[in-house]
Amino acid sequence: MLLKNTSLKWFGFISAVLVMLLLMCASVILGYTDTSWRTAIDSFTNYNGSNEHIIIQTVRLPRALIASAVGASLAIAGVLMQTLTKNPLASPGIFGINAGAGFAVVAAVTLFSVHDLQAFNGLAFIGAAVAAISVYGIGSFGREGLTPMKLTLAGAAIAAMFSSFTQGLLVVDEAALEQVLFWLAGSVQGRKLETLVSVLPFIGLGWVGAVLIAGKMNILSMGEDVAKGLGLNTGLVKIAIGIIVILLAGGSVAVAGPIGFVGIVVPHITRSIIGIDHRWVIPLSGVLGAILLLAADISARYILMPSEVPVGVMTAIIGTPFFIYIARRGFNGR
Amino acid sequence: MKMNAIETKKLSLSYGETLIINELDLKIPKGEITVFIGGNGCGKSTLLRSIARLLKPKSGGVLLEGKAIAKLSTKEIAKKMAILPQSPSAPEGLTVLQLVKQGRYPHQTWLKQWSEEDEKKVNDALKATRLEGLKERTVDSLSGGQRQRAWIAMTLAQDTDIILLDEPTTYLDMTHQIEILDLLFELNEKKKRTVVMVLHDLNLACRYAHNIVAIKDKKVFAQGKPEYVINCSLVKNVFGMDCEVTMDPLFGTPLCIPYGKGRCILDKAVAMNG
Amino acid sequence: MSKYKNVRLFKGKLSFLIDRKAAFIFTILLLVTFLVFVISTGIGDMKINPLTVVKVLFGGGPEMEKLIITSFRLPRIIVALMVGISLAVAGGILQGMIRNPLASPDVLGITGGAAVAVVGFLAFFSDSNNALTVSIAWLPLAAFLGAGVVAFLVYFLAWKNGVSPIRLVLIGIGISTLMQALTTLMMIMGPIYQASQANIWITGTVYGSNWKNVATLVPWTVIFLIIAIVAARTINIQELGDEVATGLGGKVQKQRFLLLMISTALIGSSVAFAGGIGFVGLMAPHMARRLVGSSFGALLPTSALLGGILVMVADLIGRTMFSPLEVPAGVFTAGIGAPYFIYLLFKTRNA
Numbered sequence: 021m022l023l024k025n026t027s028l029k030w031f032g033f034i035s036a037v038l039v040m041l042l043l044m045c046a047s048v049i050l051g052y053t054d055t056s057w058r059t060a061i062d063s064f065t066n067y068n069g070s071n072e073h074i075i076i077q078t079v080r081l082p083r084a085l086i087a088s089a090v091g092a093s094l095a096i097a098g099v100l101m102q103t104l105t106k107n108p109l110a111s112p113g114i115f116g117i118n119a120g121a122g123f124a125v126v127a128a129v130t131l132f133s134v135h136d137l138q139a140f141n142g143l144a145f146i147g148a149a150v151a152a153i154s155v156y157g158i159g160s161f162g163r164e165g166l167t168p169m170k171l172t173l174a175g176a177a178i179a180a181m182f183s184s185f186t187q188g189l190l191v192v193d194e195a196a197l198e199q200v201l202f203w204l205a206g207s208v209q210g211r212k213l214e215t216l217v218s219v220l221p222f223i224g225l226g227w228v229g230a231v232l233i234a235g236k237m238n239i240l241s242m243g244e245d246v247a248k249g250l251g252l253n254t255g256l257v258k259i260a261i262g263i264i265v266i267l268l269a270g271g272s273v274a275v276a277g278p279i280g281f282v283g284i285v286v287p288h289i290t291r292s293i294i295g296i297d298h299r300w301v302i303p304l305s306g307v308l309g310a311i312l313l314l315a316a317d318i319s320a321r322y323i324l325m326p327s328e329v330p331v332g333v334m335t336a337i338i339g340t341p342f343f344i345y346i347a348r349r350g351f352n353g354r
Numbered sequence: 355m356k357m358n359a360i361e362t363k364k365l366s367l368s369y370g371e372t373l374i375i376n377e378l379d380l381k382i383p384k385g386e387i388t389v390f391i392g393g394n395g396c397g398k399s400t401l402l403r404s405i406a407r408l409l410k411p412k413s414g415g416v417l418l419e420g421k422a423i424a425k426l427s428t429k430e431i432a433k434k435m436a437i438l439p440q441s442p443s444a445p446e447g448l449t450v451l452q453l454v455k456q457g458r459y460p461h462q463t464w465l466k467q468w469s470e471e472d473e474k475k476v477n478d479a480l481k482a483t484r485l486e487g488l489k490e491r492t493v494d495s496l497s498g499g500q501r502q503r504a505w506i507a508m509t510l511a512q513d514t515d516i517i518l519l520d521e522p523t524t525y526l527d528m529t530h531q532i533e534i535l536d537l538l539f540e541l542n543e544k545k546k547r548t549v550v551m552v553l554h555d556l557n558l559a560c561r562y563a564h565n566i567v568a569i570k571d572k573k574v575f576a577q578g579k580p581e582y583v584i585n586c587s588l589v590k591n592v593f594g595m596d597c598e599v600t601m602d603p604l605f606g607t608p609l610c611i612p613y614g615k616g617r618c619i620l621d622k623a624v625a626m627n628g
Numbered sequence: 629m630s631k632y633k634n635v636r637l638f639k640g641k642l643s644f645l646i647d648r649k650a651a652f653i654f655t656i657l658l659l660v661t662f663l664v665f666v667i668s669t670g671i672g673d674m675k676i677n678p679l680t681v682v683k684v685l686f687g688g689g690p691e692m693e694k695l696i697i698t699s700f701r702l703p704r705i706i707v708a709l710m711v712g713i714s715l716a717v718a719g720g721i722l723q724g725m726i727r728n729p730l731a732s733p734d735v736l737g738i739t740g741g742a743a744v745a746v747v748g749f750l751a752f753f754s755d756s757n758n759a760l761t762v763s764i765a766w767l768p769l770a771a772f773l774g775a776g777v778v779a780f781l782v783y784f785l786a787w788k789n790g791v792s793p794i795r796l797v798l799i800g801i802g803i804s805t806l807m808q809a810l811t812t813l814m815m816i817m818g819p820i821y822q823a824s825q826a827n828i829w830i831t832g833t834v835y836g837s838n839w840k841n842v843a844t845l846v847p848w849t850v851i852f853l854i855i856a857i858v859a860a861r862t863i864n865i866q867e868l869g870d871e872v873a874t875g876l877g878g879k880v881q882k883q884r885f886l887l888l889m890i891s892t893a894l895i896g897s898s899v900a901f902a903g904g905i906g907f908v909g910l911m912a913p914h915m916a917r918r919l920v921g922s923s924f925g926a927l928l929p930t931s932a933l934l935g936g937i938l939v940m941v942a943d944l945i946g947r948t949m950f951s952p953l954e955v956p957a958g959v960f961t962a963g964i965g966a967p968y969f970i971y972l973l974f975k976t977r978n979a
Contacts, residue, residue, distance in 0.1 A: 184962030432877025
């Protein structure tokens with residue numbers, strides 16, 4: 021733990037928020053069409069329909085906001101999943117949520133001829149929820165109940181299943197492939213602000229829920245039996261956590277498609293900075309998640325300029341070394 | 355002088371940076387039952403596992419019948435020494451017979467997978483552990499005591515002079531504990547196997563062991579026959595506990611009774627005079 | 629009649645114990661495999677009588693049918709059979725090594741590595757007209773290399789004083805996710821036609837198999853199958869845990885490496901020729917376990933046959949049910965596999 025006492029923690033948190041705001045501004049300004057800070061402010065106060073103003077308002081701003089919101093949500097969802105399953109490598113992606121969302125979207129496009137990008141949201145949500153519930157349910161079957169290994173493998177199996185079906189559908193309907201391919205990669209680019217707004221209530225609810233449940237999560241992380249002994253209604257808390265994860269991860273997937281690794285990596289970084297008290301970890305993870313995704317998105321613009329690497333691929337590339345490091349370290353840090 | 359089955363020379367063991375055992379010298383006699391005792395985390399399991407070559411020493415060495423185990427191939431060691439680790443797990447659906455058959459592994463080759471000797475040893479092992487009737491049952495369907503007997507049968511089929519067991523009676527109820535220890539005692543008596551085990555229960559250790567090794571402070575604190583070695587002062591030193599050591603009324607071996615709280619229903623006068 | 633039969637030949641130099649029930653089940657499965665093979669060969673655009681198929685297989689039969697069977701049907705079905713066998717055996721080995729019945733080749737990222745190699749191959753070796761500049765015959769090699777490289781990578785990254793099953797699985801999943809991301813990236817960067825091609829391959833299909841494929845695949849599969857069955861005894865002791873296995877004189881790390889190599893060889897070859905057919909490696913060993921028990925000497929051959937049957941059936945359904953459309957077999961192995969998997973877990977919940 022880097023920041024040991026409360027005043028240090030507040031300092032750390034506020035600094036992080038400032039960095040996030042800085043990156044949001046950077047995200048608005050930087051890119052293929054470089055604009056300046058002045059121009060950005062002007063687009064709000066003196067909107068004059070110029071190219072740059074248009075780009076800022078309709079492309080960059082939504083993008084920055086979406087990256088922040090999605091990054092924050094995924095990171096917080098990651099914290100919740102890791103505590104719930106006592107698996108330091110848990111994340112929405114590993115549990116098939118992304119694959120389920122993808123399948124729902126593709127199925128809608130190929131089987132029901134849904135082409136409305138807006139509709140993708142709701143569908144992704146539903147797909148994510150179904151996948152999450154299945155994985156949780158399946159991982160709980162068997163002698164030992166929910167063990168990390170079983171959950172991981174169940175998640176991998178469900179993800180594989182949904183992937184196969186998705187691919188199968190795309191084989192049959194080639195035209196659909198073109199429509200959904202970019203969505204499937206996970207990106208904060210090219211999404212409209214309306215999408216974010218429509219999903220914001222859910223994500224917002226998720227954020228509030230996560231902050232409220234932080235205290236109870238501290239107790240839950242001491243073990244099922246100990247928590248019950250202390251009077252915690254573990255069943256209800258777990259369900260609440262599940263719902264919050266679906267709101268956060270489902271909402272994120274609905275807006276930006278499947279983006280991985282943010283949910284795994286950020287909680288670890290947060291914990292090494294600020295300790296394991298969820299009341300600190302959850303908010304700081306949100307901020308750090310936003311920072312990570314903003315940074316990934318900004319660099320995604322420059323790597324293959326002028327074309328763009330989807331941010332989902334960036335996070336995979338950045339996230340994998342981290343993931344491997346954590347996996348090698350072992351579950352108990354041994 | 356009795357030959358030593360196993361010897362350690364200046365053996366040091368560590369987990370990562372933490373030193374668990376420090377330059378420990380130990381001689382384990384052949385044909386006897388030796389039991390390691392000590393407080394929680396004193397390193398007795400670690401010591402046993404390194405003797406079984408499951409853990410590489412930081413420095414120093416282990417000699418098996420006079421030869422350094424670092425120089426022997428793992429198969430050669432397996433023909434002389436069997437180990438039953440703590441809480442072993444068998445895959446679902448494995449039958450007792452299939453488990454016991456695995457004990458023959460060090461004696462088999464790609465082509466010779468079921469020689470007459472293999473068959474005989476497996477049958478003998480099943481007989482010695484009284485599991486013939488259960489040999490087609492799956493291991494996970496057995497009771498705790500039966501399951502442990504099955505694992506012991508596997509080590510028996512391995513047909514080694516030395517058998518090492520890491521806490522073979524933990525998690526078993528009293529009846530099953532005695533069942534297992536009686537079996538091991540018989541194997542030592544009738545088949546002359548050297549048995550080395552880690553036990554938690556001091557009184558059972560005193561009853562069954564020919565030779566007790568008390569581990570403290572990363573070294574051997576004391577070693578010898580229980581009746582010579584176990585006394586209040588040793589128990590205080592090794593376990594940090596005050597106790598009375600009397601004679602077990604059935605076996606005559608040392609019986610350790612700890613002080614502390616509890617319902618004392620003795621007549622005060624009797625209690626005072628002991 | 630006793631449950632077992634001792635087999636001792638050459639004055640004891642060769643000895644085995646055979647479980648009669650397992651042997652019986654194996655024989656039945658062998659018959660079923662042959663039946664499925666024959667019937668599957670007979671079904672298609674032109675329906676051919678099974679008896680005719682058998683005649684052709686033995687060298688006779690009418691000319692027209694012979695042509696169709698030998699030119700189109702046989703290569704494909706043989707490849708399906710070999711692929712099924714390979715994946716099933718590899719899956720069985722991995723499940724034994726990882727000591728978890730939910731383990732499968734897909735989990736180790738090996739299939740993902742092959743996918744990246746394939747998509748990369750299609751992306752790099754295409755000119756501006758979307759035509760391949762290099763013969764498509766090189767595709768299987770690319771897939772195989774991709775699988776091999778990833779297998780080594782995962783093993784290397786999981787090594788820390790040895791390889792533990794859980795580390796192997798977790799790192800495999802991480803790498804596998806990375807591979808998926810890279811695959812999607814390449815599909816996006818390239819023209820859509822390639823994405824479509826790649827997608828078909830990734831889903832897993834035996835469409836377009838020819839005799840050259842068969843000539844490579846059959847010996848490879850058979851050799852590794854034999855090696856795997858002979859290595860069965862090392863899997864048996866590994867299943868008891870690293871400590872017990874070492875205690876019994878097994879060289880755990882060396883054997884683990886060897887087993888991983890065998891699995892990779894089998895997975896690599898099937899992925900090279902048939903794409904990413906999933907779930908076979910998961911399902912077949914399970915079903916085999918239920919039929920013949922947990923001893924690998926019986927489990928691997930049984931698993932192999934079940935895998936072969938599964939893929940042949942999946943291919944058959946894919947070919948015929950949505951005629952004239954060809955749905956890749958991989959869709960059906962997933963379609964059968966996932967529900968079966970869920971049913972499995974549901975059934976064992978009270979165990």
